[in-house]
Amino acid sequence: MAVWFNIKLLITMGVERKSMRRGGGLRRHSVLAWLRMWRVVQKVERAAAEHLRAYGLNYAQFDVLAHVGAAEGSRQKELGESLHVTKGNISHLVDQMERRGLVSRRQEGRTNRLYLTEEGRRLFEEVVPAHEDLVHRLMSALPEEEQAQLHELLRGLDRSL
Amino acid sequence: MAVWFNIKLLITMGVERKSMRRGGGLRRHSVLAWLRMWRVVQKVERAAAEHLRAYGLNYAQFDVLAHVGAAEGSRQKELGESLHVTKGNISHLVDQMERRGLVSRRQEGRTNRLYLTEEGRRLFEEVVPAHEDLVHRLMSALPEEEQAQLHELLRGLDRSL
């Protein structure tokens, strides 16, 4: 019987370490690492979403704001790839932000280039550092050095995916 | 100006290493690690979702199947906590699975206990190992030892969140 079966439970119940040894030797770190990663992302996202709500943004909208603010003139295509959402969703998101007066489209051939409005820029300057701080606080549950290790490992993983 | 601004872009453009040094010394591993983690999770989730589609399951439904299969008699409450979804959503998910004949509710006081049907058990036996293998393959972009490191780091992080 595969290890998987009770992993979520094991983690929930905190007995993962014990069970890892039961089967004889440590195995399937891959899967356990994945489950942990998933949980961590859930938690951080939840905290971040709650924090962003104070600014009237959800996480996806924040991402658009941050990306466009960092790279004025981005195309929607690029945005979609960077944020891992479909182009339909990007269309919708940009609609929202435009209606709210935070970003503006400038059509250029068959692509749209995106820019922040003045108000968008103001919100950007306010929200982005705050969000960065939040993430930093959360991640600082790990000591500085381990954060760096983590970063390095994840970078390797990301690149070969 | 905070580092955050162009991190998503930096990662996208692969110049993160350079920029990390620009500001003088390595900083904000926390945030970079977070962004990487987010991206990795996106990618794995996407691959997994696609794989699961062959079985007519989305990721949430798979999670329900896996959890109930691993712990027959679970309560919906527990399920919700373990999967980080609201109880409303759990209700809905269990409805779906029940309608499809994969799980069954057994009311017990004010809680529901959940069990797999025979068919649910069959699907469980088929899908769970397959999913585990997929995750294992994806994560094995990292060598065994680094997976273990990653697992350990994430465990530490998760616990203090």
Add this chain to the structure above:
DNA sequence: CATGTATAGTTTAATACTGAACTTTGAGGT
């Protein structure tokens, strides 16, 4: 330069998820 093909974006229908109101059941204290 004409035509076929690929690309960027929009639209729409279907699904997923959340938050909040509501219902029912259980538990504790008097």
Add this chain to the structure above:
DNA sequence: ACCTCAAAGTTCAGTATTAAACTATACATG
């Protein structure tokens, strides 16, 4: 026993997201 409060689930309305069909523009090749 009775009352109040908390807990587990359900329902529902609103929002988010996807997938797929569609439109319009650019590009490549004969």
